Amino acid sequence: MKRLIATALCGIMTVGLLTGCGAKDNGTVADDPSVKVINLWSFTDEIPNMVKKYCDMHPDFGYEVKTTIVATTDGAYQPALDAALQGGGADAPDMYAAEAAFVLKYTQGDASSYAATYKELGIDVDQKIKDAQIASYSVEIGTRPSDGEVVALGYQATGGAFIYRRSIAKDVWGTDDPATIKEKIGGGSGSWDTFWKAAADLKAKGYPIISGDGDIWHAIENSSDKGWVENGKLVIDPKREEFIDISKKLMDNGWHNDTRDWQDGWFADMKKDGTAFGFFGPAWLINYTIGANCESENGDTSYGDWAVCQSPIGFFWGGTWVLGNKNSKVKNAVGKLIEWITLDTSETGLQYMWANGTLNGEGGTKDTVASGTVMAKSNGELAFLGGQNMFDVFVEANKYANGKNLTQYDEGINQAWRDQVRAYTSGQKDRETAIKDFKQTVADTFSTITVE
Amino acid sequence: MKRKGVSYAKWGYIFSAPFAIGFLLFMLYPIVNTFLMGFTDMVGVAKLTEPMHVNPAGIFKVYNDLLHNKTFGKSIVTTFILWILNFIPQITVALVLAAWFTNDRLKIKGKGFFKVVFYLPNIITAASVAVLYSSFFQYSKEVMGPANELFMKLGLIDQPMDFFVNRSATRWIVIFIQFWMWYGYTMIVLISGILGISPELFEAADIDGANGFQKFLYVTIPSIKTILLYTFITSLIGGLQMYDIPYLLTQGNGEPDGAIRTTSVFIFKQAFGNVPSYNVAAAASMIMFIIIGILSAIVFFLMRDKDEAELHKLIKRQEKEYKAKLKAEKAQGGK
Amino acid sequence: MSTYDNQLTEMSEEQFRHNQKEKKVLKTLAHIGIYTVCIIFTLLSLIPFWFMISNATRTTSQIYGKSLSLVPSTHLVENYKALMKTDEKGQASSSGTQNFDPVTGFRNSFIVSAGATVLAIYFSTLTAYAIVVYDWKLKRAFFTFIMAVMMIPTQVTAIGFYLMVFRVHLNGTLWPLILPSIASPAMVFFMKQYMQPALSLEIIQSARIDGAGEFYTFNKIALPIMKPAMATQAIFAFVSSWNNLFLPSILLSSNAKLKTLPMMVALLKGDIYKVNMGALYLAITISILPLFIVYFALSKYIIAGVALGSVKG
Structure with a gap:
């Protein structure tokens, strides 16, 4: 019906405007020329600011972008977005953002039917992905299984590496060279064996290899062959099951400081007096977490004492994906924005500016971006990393990350799993009970998952 | 102008009409919707806007499953434990404080200040409260956290402990937070009830020579019975729907190991989880509604108005007996 | 009522004084108890606000290092500027859009x-x-x-x-x-x-x-x-x-x-x-x-x- 109206309107307008009407070769429909507003939904002001930048750079864009930002902190973003998608009308989102924690619901899960394919948005997506060398995990997550089409892509690369302390490396192995340390911890080996040897070396000198078991979880989660749910059944992949033993091993051997993410102890390990050797994380962990917390109260700092190398097993952590609404009347305009954000590799594209820290003028934070092409021609040297070019490592890291073993249930199941692992590790219950209780919780919490 | 003998009944309808209209406009649909959802197969956001239809697996399937859902069953027990253990100290402390602050003979200086200050914890949002307490009780091997530091100094513990892997420690923390957030509120409600008592009653008791405790027992408590009923019922409802602190204090699913997974946390996870099971959430809500309804009915029955007259008589009789006893004692003392 | 009054006057003066003294002691004890309880509760009620205000004067790095501190720091103005986006420094969103108004x-x-x-x-x-x-x-x-x-x-x-x-x-x-x-x-x-x-x-x-x-x-x-x-x-x-x-x-x-x-x-x-x-x-x-x-x-x-x-x- 909406298409009909759009086409009818188009017909009326043909007299004056011959261009841009009718279906294009790849099946897109022209934008409704009466609509001059794009509704953008997001959970932070990151994408809205990018769009603003686009409008500033393209004064002839001709659309007003109306931004709706709902914080994810209290769980209101998804219900609000869902209601708006379902409600339709002039207020419905034309373009919306989804975070790694819940993106699967919008690209592959039950809300995926609202998404427009990038092709519908007028983007030559297959070719562009190749040209831009977009990390495969990002594409895998953004691909809708029902038709195999790409409906979402990210702009930021969140492939993870091992971020370690140079001074500790020197103390233990006599060198802080990333290539050597990569060998020492088994970077890129696909197994943890070498990593445990390094942990023992470090422990002998009094250093735990990581801060808490949460640090290693993302890598383990991402290393599994199967996701948590297959054909409606709970699957415990052996690699994920092994986390319970790894967590116990780390605890018993004193290979970590028993900290939790985002708590004082964890942050203390980022400061000068911190004892943990390293963290598993993407570039944002370097820029916004370790970098922002490297200074102690007394002015001591660990700035410059860090380096990155390949993680034993590839993974990604976090990220934001951008989607268009299939019911939008301004799909081509939305497509222009999304393409500029996710696939444009030129020096006036978003990602180039983002990677070189020039989005808001010179000297901004350099971030890893989805496009390998862009990173290859950008300068990722950070003084914080003692002048190391982080892109060398992160381009590889993006390739190793896996986007195939994820399901829309992950957030809740991971939560239940880590809870039971913690109960076992802290000695509250035995291994068998922990796994049994985990299965019980999953079965009781998700009515659509069968547990054997 | 009304003539004598006119019935005022219609004013009852007129005055309650705004409530009824407000209810019909804003609450009827959501409630009916919730009631019906439990009998459908609504799982996943896409189903929300589709027309409802009866669950093909059986109309009572969801209810039936819930009765066998161990996690739900445990959450009911947890809810009761957390509620009862915070409500008893809460109402006791609130009553004692209310008695102190309304007793003019005690001449407590700064009682106005205390009354105002004790309600303050209720002003902060639950989110901030949760952040505060989880920071206070945090632990790691090297950074022990403020609570551990304090408890070690006081000699309560020998070595720092990880409170949030310990089920009972976490429960006690939640119980304390709930107490701390709500005793001031309860106290204010009770004080407002006490202030509504006619001063003549107290004057009469004074003349009778009753001491502070006697006045509290024989004048205050019976006079605020209606308000006490309100406190019991609303605390029951609020307590059995306890949600924000258990949800926000740990990772959000009643960690550790379901120690603080209340029914409302369970329901929230069902309704707003990754793949929401609206039907389960709705059915669980209805089960909680029935439990709350039955318990409220019991409380109402125990404190019912019909007994008021009898209770009154009883109190009078006790008072008389007490006075007689006083007399006898005095007579003895006078010898 | 009258019998009660009579009994009062019948009491010896000494006993009356003694009673008064006892009452005074009791009252003092009661007051000590009451004020102790009230002061403890007052502290429990006010401390969170103090933490909040204290943290409003500290930097992100200070807060992440020690999430609760009774000692305020000196960064109130800085935080205010970041909050109001009058200054592009620190972790404040680099945009011109003002979220906090x-x-x-x-x-x-x-x-x-x-x-x-x-x-x-x-x-x-x-x-x-x-x-x-x-x-x-x-x-x-x-x-x-x-x-x-x-x-x-x-x-x-x-x-x-x-x-x-x-x-x-x-x-x-x-x-x-x-x-x-x-x-x-x-x-x-x-x-x-x-x-x-x-x-x-x-x-x-x-x-x-x-x-x-x-x-x-x-x-x-x-x-x-x-x-x-x-x-x-x-x-x-x-x-x-x-x-x-x-x-x-x-x-x-x-x-x-x-x-x-x-x-x-x-x-x-x-x-x-x-x-x-x-x-x-x-x-x-x-x-x-x-x-x-x-x-x-x-x-x-x-x-x-x-x-x-x-x-x-």
């Missing part, structure tokens, strides 16, 4: 909270009055019904509510957050419980004899008697409406001009890894300030030691 936030929060509170107070008292004062056929059923509504868990009904609001396109307006408080079951219950012993039907009867209309009697006689109850309930209603975050986030977000203060605070948390913690605590402190003002303004009804509601002056 306390004036707009205050206005929206105030309209919602004050509107909801006034409606809830007035109509709940009116409904309670209908139940307490008049005899009508459906009264009992009506009251039972109100009680039942109060007992329904709110989480799932909230879904139905916001879907309904979206369907009638009232999202992006303040109305769905204000108007429903006309029907506030818990408050009706409180008002009814309070009114039953406090409001004497004789007064109403005499007002009628004097020729007062029913609405007049309610507004001029019942309402003043209900003042303490209304004040306490107003505080509770205002606070809970002010702190409400979930429904406003869902219903108001699509209209950028209608953000409430707590919504603005929530947005500051945005990306967990890019939060300016000092500015966040400052924002929380700022968003609580109006609550304090409203609370202290209404608290005279809590402080007052006399029965304000009594008809006697």
Whole structure:
């Protein structure tokens, strides 16, 4: 019906405007020329600011972008977005953002039917992905299984590496060279064996290899062959099951400081007096977490004492994906924005500016971006990393990350799993009970998952 | 102008009409919707806007499953434990404080200040409260956290402990937070009830020579019975729907190991989880509604108005007996 | 009464003095106990605010290093600038868009909270009055019904509510957050419980004899008697409406001009890894300030030691 109206309107307008009407070769429909507003939904002001930048750079864009930002902190973003998608009308989102924690619901899960394919948005997506060398995990997550089409892509690369302390490396192995340390911890080996040897070396000198078991979880989660749910059944992949033993091993051997993410102890390990050797994380962990917390109260700092190398097993952590609404009347305009954000590799594209820290003028934070092409021609040297070019490592890291073993249930199941692992590790219950209780919780919490 | 003998009944309808209209406009649909959802197969956001239809697996399937859902069953027990253990100290402390602050003979200086200050914890949002307490009780091997530091100094513990892997420690923390957030509120409600008592009653008791405790027992408590009923019922409802602190204090699913997974946390996870099971959430809500309804009915029955007259008589009789006893004692003392 | 008096005079003076002394000691002991308890509770009530204010003067790095500190730091102005985006320094969002706009936030929060509170107070008292004062056929059923509504868990009904609001396109307006408080079951219950012993039907009867209309009697006689109850309930209603975050986030977000203060605070948390913690605590402190003002303004009804509601002056 909406298409009909759009086409009818188009017909009326043909007299004056011959261009841009009718279906294009790849099946897109022209934008409704009466609509001059794009509704953008997001959970932070990151994408809205990018769009603003686009409008500033393209004064002839001709659309007003109306931004709706709902914080994810209290769980209101998804219900609000869902209601708006379902409600339709002039207020419905034309373009919306989804975070790694819940993106699967919008690209592959039950809300995926609202998404427009990038092709519908007028983007030559297959070719562009190749040209831009977009990390495969990002594409895998953004691909809708029902038709195999790409409906979402990210702009930021969140492939993870091992971020370690140079001074500790020197103390233990006599060198802080990333290539050597990569060998020492088994970077890129696909197994943890070498990593445990390094942990023992470090422990002998009094250093735990990581801060808490949460640090290693993302890598383990991402290393599994199967996701948590297959054909409606709970699957415990052996690699994920092994986390319970790894967590116990780390605890018993004193290979970590028993900290939790985002708590004082964890942050203390980022400061000068911190004892943990390293963290598993993407570039944002370097820029916004370790970098922002490297200074102690007394002015001591660990700035410059860090380096990155390949993680034993590839993974990604976090990220934001951008989607268009299939019911939008301004799909081509939305497509222009999304393409500029996710696939444009030129020096006036978003990602180039983002990677070189020039989005808001010179000297901004350099971030890893989805496009390998862009990173290859950008300068990722950070003084914080003692002048190391982080892109060398992160381009590889993006390739190793896996986007195939994820399901829309992950957030809740991971939560239940880590809870039971913690109960076992802290000695509250035995291994068998922990796994049994985990299965019980999953079965009781998700009515659509069968547990054997 | 009304003539004598006119019935005022219609004013009852007129005055309650705004409530009824407000209810019909804003609450009827959501409630009916919730009631019906439990009998459908609504799982996943896409189903929300589709027309409802009866669950093909059986109309009572969801209810039936819930009765066998161990996690739900445990959450009911947890809810009761957390509620009862915070409500008893809460109402006791609130009553004692209310008695102190309304007793003019005690001449407590700064009682106005205390009354105002004790309600303050209720002003902060639950989110901030949760952040505060989880920071206070945090632990790691090297950074022990403020609570551990304090408890070690006081000699309560020998070595720092990880409170949030310990089920009972976490429960006690939640119980304390709930107490701390709500005793001031309860106290204010009770004080407002006490202030509504006619001063003549107290004057009469004074003349009778009753001491502070006697006045509290024989004048205050019976006079605020209606308000006490309100406190019991609303605390029951609020307590059995306890949600924000258990949800926000740990990772959000009643960690550790379901120690603080209340029914409302369970329901929230069902309704707003990754793949929401609206039907389960709705059915669980209805089960909680029935439990709350039955318990409220019991409380109402125990404190019912019909007994008021009898209770009154009883109190009078006790008072008389007490006075007689006083007399006898005095007579003895006078010898 | 007279025998009692006689007994008093019969008491020997010595004994009387002794009793007085004993009483004094007891009273002192009681006072020590009472003040100890009160001071402990006072500290427990105030410490969180001190932590909050103290953190508003600290940097993100300081807060992440030690999340609670009784000793304030020196970065208040810096945090304020970051919060108001007058300075591009630190972790503050690098954009020109201002998320935290306390004036707009205050206005929206105030309209919602004050509107909801006034409606809830007035109509709940009116409904309670209908139940307490008049005899009508459906009264009992009506009251039972109100009680039942109060007992329904709110989480799932909230879904139905916001879907309904979206369907009638009232999202992006303040109305769905204000108007429903006309029907506030818990408050009706409180008002009814309070009114039953406090409001004497004789007064109403005499007002009628004097020729007062029913609405007049309610507004001029019942309402003043209900003042303490209304004040306490107003505080509770205002606070809970002010702190409400979930429904406003869902219903108001699509209209950028209608953000409430707590919504603005929530947005500051945005990306967990890019939060300016000092500015966040400052924002929380700022968003609580109006609550304090409203609370202290209404608290005279809590402080007052006399029965304000009594008809006697």
